[in-house]
Amino acid sequence: MSSRAALWLRGLWSRSERSVARFPRLPMAMKAATAAALAWLVVLPIGGVADDYPYYAPFGAVIAVSATVARSWRVSVLSIAGIVVGAALAFGGARLPIAPVLELALVVGGGVVLAGWARLGPGGEWVPLAGVFVLIIGGTDRVGFVMAYVGLTALGALIGIGLNVLWPPLPLIAADGALDRLRETLAQQLDALAGGVSQGDARTGATWQQLRDAVGPRTDDMRARALEASEARWANWRARRWQGESDRQFRSAQAMARLALLVEDLTMLVVDSEREDRETAQLRPALRPPAADALRSTASLVRDRSDTAAAGRIAAAEEAVQRLASAIIDVQTESEAADSFVAGAIVSSLRRIIACCRPDAA
Known part of the structure; x- marks a missing residue:
């Protein structure tokens, strides 16, 4: 040929x-x-x-x-x-x-x-x-x-x-597609949160709602496709050849399901704290730039599925989150100390998301 x-x-x-x-x-x-x-x-x-x-x-x-x-x-x-x-x-x-x-x-x-x-x-x-x-x-x-x-x-x-x-079906490609769609949706959600917190003031509840992606349906679709791929092994003469790939996909689906829950919890935290109907926004001006940077760096990590780039993305995200943590320590000596609890919760959530993105977590 x-x-x-x-x-x-x-x-x-x-x-x-x-x-x-x-x-x-x-x-x-x-x-x-x-x-x-x-x-x-x-x-x-x-x-x-x-x-x-x-x-x-x-x-x-x-x-x-x-x-x-x-x-x-x-x-x-x-x-x-x-x-x-x-x-x-x-x-x-x-x-x-x-x-x-x-x-x-x-x-x-x-x-x-x-x-x-x-x-x-x-x-x-x-x-x-x-x-x-x-x-x-x-x-x-x-x-x-x-x-x-x-x-x-x-x-x-x-x-x-x-x-x-x-000719038994082995829907590994469909399951990978569902994983990629969920991955991109979660990354877009983190980018949207970064754009929201980088604003000078809080947004309305309706505006925040527009920034929220439909994570739930994507997660359900991913789980359904992963279940199909796992179920397809029964009476399937093609399954043995793809056993390793199927196992990897099942582990990835579990990790992505956990990641979706973490992103959804973080979204609820930011949306609830940054609505304009609250007396004051929880993220003060000094914390907004490092918070937005940490969210964007984590979004890049979530979006990138390449194992070769994973270490660099993880290091960049961890550094960005650490800068946010350092900024929180800096404001604790100022009058804004009482308003740093939400920022601390964001740091904790982002660290859990980063941990979930590590290759050994899938």
Whole structure:
């Protein structure tokens, strides 16, 4: 292979990784589309009842394709169980001597109640839908409809599960993307705090709210992606090769979750102390420049994921925090001493954040 072709392939792979990191559901969407098409091709030659309801096979395939093999099995089994429960509810409602509209209301209401059954898990959402399908679409041949509904859905689910087993997902790239997005959000939050405290006076609560990033959703997304990557090891012949990377990613996710909590606590501390509705701002003019500098240096450390630059970033952040600590000591001999408690809390929080960013903390 020529060097030009090798460079082209590496560039293509890099672009693919970036696409997966930005759109983590893209691989699952492609697999779901393939599974649905295969299920459709498989069910067409069967004939009989499959000719009347062939669309339930791709329906089952889409249900089965999930982020991990383990989840594919679980979701498929519980979804089919939910369909069976909904069908049984429809059969029971149809046997009652009441008007059709009351049958429908009874099946839907009962289905919504049964959807909350813990043992059905995510399959519970299919209970009211299956009940309505059986009651209305089934018509006079409800037994045949239920056999087609359950049977073809199960067939499609087996095809989806089989595709997941043959090429099991290993969502490490998606999890890395979630980690990077959270890292950048936390760094932006620290930069925003630095910009806020560097002002000459306190800001309104509304202004501070605008400076707060949505750390919570990013943290939830990161945890979900890390859990998927860990869960993907089950029945995954690709997992052994990436065992070390998966372990590193799990440790990084734990460290980032702790870091997000520390940044959120620091944000609440600064926002609460620097609102203009307080009688006086807690950070006096002499403490604002070193506080802003310490926040920006820590933001640079959080943003940089390179191990080679970690030592330099850590040293720079520690020096900036120490300058803030020294400034606090300087003002303790002045009239501003009573107002240095918040600055001391900021120092403590930043030191904990720096400790969390050390390579051996992940």
